[in-house]
Amino acid sequence: MNRTDFRIWLAQWVARHPVRTPGQAPDASYAEDVMRRVKAASVPQERPAAAWWLRPWPAIAVACASVAVVASLVAERQPVRVAERADQDLRVLDALGVAPDAPEDVTEEELRGLDQLVLAEAQRDADEEAWIEQTLQVLDGLEEEPEALHELQEELELLDELEMTAGA
Amino acid sequence: MADEREIIEAVLGGDVDRYAELVSRYQLAAWKLAYSLVGNMDDAKELSQNAFVSAYQRLGRFQQRARFSTWLYRIVVNECKDFLRQRARRPAVISMAGDPDADEPRIFEVADPSRSPAELATDRELAGRLETAIRALADHQRTAFVLHHLNGLPLDQVAEVMGCRVGTVKSHVFRACERLRKTFETR
Numbered sequence: 458m459n460r461t462d463f464r465i466w467l468a469q470w471v472a473r474h475p476v477r478t479p480g481q482a483p484d485a486s487y488a489e490d491v492m493r494r495v496k497a498a499s500v501p502q503e504r505p506a507a508a509w510w511l512r513p514w515p516a517i518a519v520a521c522a523s524v525a526v527v528a529s530l531v532a533e534r535q536p537v538r539v540a541e542r543a544d545q546d547l548r549v550l551d552a553l554g555v556a557p558d559a560p561e562d563v564t565e566e567e568l569r570g571l572d573q574l575v576l577a578e579a580q581r582d583a584d585e586e587a588w589i590e591q592t593l594q595v596l597d598g599l600e601e602e603p604e605a606l607h608e609l610q611e612e613l614e615l616l617d618e619l620e621m622t623a624g625a
Numbered sequence: 626m627a628d629e630r631e632i633i634e635a636v637l638g639g640d641v642d643r644y645a646e647l648v649s650r651y652q653l654a655a656w657k658l659a660y661s662l663v664g665n666m667d668d669a670k671e672l673s674q675n676a677f678v679s680a681y682q683r684l685g686r687f688q689q690r691a692r693f694s695t696w697l698y699r700i701v702v703n704e705c706k707d708f709l710r711q712r713a714r715r716p717a718v719i720s721m722a723g724d725p726d727a728d729e730p731r732i733f734e735v736a737d738p739s740r741s742p743a744e745l746a747t748d749r750e751l752a753g754r755l756e757t758a759i760r761a762l763a764d765h766q767r768t769a770f771v772l773h774h775l776n777g778l779p780l781d782q783v784a785e786v787m788g789c790r791v792g793t794v795k796s797h798v799f800r801a802c803e804r805l806r807k808t809f810e811t812r
Contacts (some may be wrong), residue, residue, distance in 0.1 A: 463806045470752060476661045476775045483656060487670065488648045491677045495644055501684040502636060 629693045637685060648677055651694055654776075655701050660703040661775045662768070672708055676701040691785055698778070699786045702768060751809075758808040762801050769797035 458466070471477060626644060635643045649708055655676060655753070660669035680697050685772075740748065759767060765787070772783045780798075784791045 458806075458809045460806060463809055466751065467755075467802065467805070470748070470755060471737075471774045473748075473796065474775055476657045477777060483652050483670070487652055487656070488645055491644050491648050491652075491674050494674070495681045496641055496680045498678055498682055500639075500641075623628055 630689060633684060633689065633693065636681070644681055647693060651697055652677075654694065655697060658698055658701050658772070658776050659705055661771045662702065663708060668708065672704045673701055676704045679704070692782075695782055695785045697781075698772075699788070702772075702786055706764075706768075734809065754809065755805060758805045759801075761808075762804060765799040766797045766804070769794050769803035773798050 629647070632643050633644050636647075652673070655673035656669055659673040659676070660666060661674065663669055676697060680693075680700050683700075687693070759770065760769065768787060769783055772778045772786060774778060778786065780791050780794050783798075784794045787794060
């Protein structure tokens, strides 16, 4: 059976499957039995009141404050580390008798451009990482190593086709 | 029809009888879902009833971010998985080629008078092969296939029931279909 024939036959099989066809509701004994067991069961526990810091607005405020604190700590520590490292490098170069070239020929505008380039590169790296992570999650779901990523794309397109066939 | 949220609040407030409204609303879907996973009417009935009782006991923890039906289906699927694990046997899929529960009341009876006897014979033969192939699928592929194709749940709801991403569900369903097709190719 080729792919198309199989799809058509599968769609028909699914459409005729007893579970897909409308059925009569179970007789009253079904619900009566459930309710008898429910009444004999322990009372459901009340939903625990959320702690004040877990309620939406306090949670958002706490999250924002945490992010701000972390960001400020990182912002403070980073220049110090860079400055310390630069001082160390200068001391080493001084000890070696090598005078570092002063970056006089680099304008402020060029430095800004370099900063933007670094930021752009960092952004691209972050996106790539997220993209790779998402891809790996999908591959984990497949539990198989596909030959190539385009195969995955092709499969998803075929799935959409099958859905359309089944829905027709 | 009363709002589900209101019913749940009433039940949590002590009006247990109102839980019957939820049972009546989803009993057929829950039974069918269990039936499609375990392939036996009696087992499916008991498992779906267990799921309702279990859902009641955990109702206080239901956050209502998802629909009650989605949450209930997840409990049904877990009940079925536990059942199949305990019985250490492969699940059966409801047979169209001869009802193994012929003595039982057939609430999911399907009638298709438009099919000729020859077509019905072919259908039975193919259906038998397909059911065997479905039983041989990996657990997550079978669950995704059954929930989506047989029970008609949209992919996003299947993802919620299975606790994974929609893309993963798509992959499971597609892989299931491909494996079934390959089974037919090789025979």
